[in-house]
Amino acid sequence: MTQKCKLLAKTFALVTIISLSACAKQDLATENVQQPNPKDLAIISQEKFGNRTFSVLYDPDTMELYTFLKYDGNDEGHLASMHNADGTPMLFSLEE
Numbered sequence: 001m002t003q004k005c006k007l008l009a010k011t012f013a014l015v016t017i018i019s020l021s022a023c024a025k026q027d028l029a030t031e032n033v034q035q036p037n038p039k040d041l042a043i044i045s046q047e048k049f050g051n052r053t054f055s056v057l058y059d060p061d062t063m064e065l066y067t068f069l070k071y072d073g074n075d076e077g078h079l080a081s082m083h084n085a086d087g088t089p090m091l092f093s094l095e096e
Helices: 003-024
Strands: 042-049 052-058 065-071 076-080
Touching: none
Parallel strands: none
Antiparallel strands: 042 052, 052 065, 065 076
């Protein structure tokens, strides 16, 4: 390769890396939604996988569905709300 080609390749690589890194760190606007306490939710199902317990829960007041993942030996777990494909909260229904 000639010296010009090497310089052109290095310049192209540098510009690509800079442009990709500028896109990587974006602050997404999220609503500050207060999630319920898992103790206040009703359990639909609960499965144990090794040292983890995975639960599907719902809020009796709003009927919204949540997942809860907890590791054995840890007092805290990870609560996440479930959403439909259009982004609306997934609701629990007694009907199938």
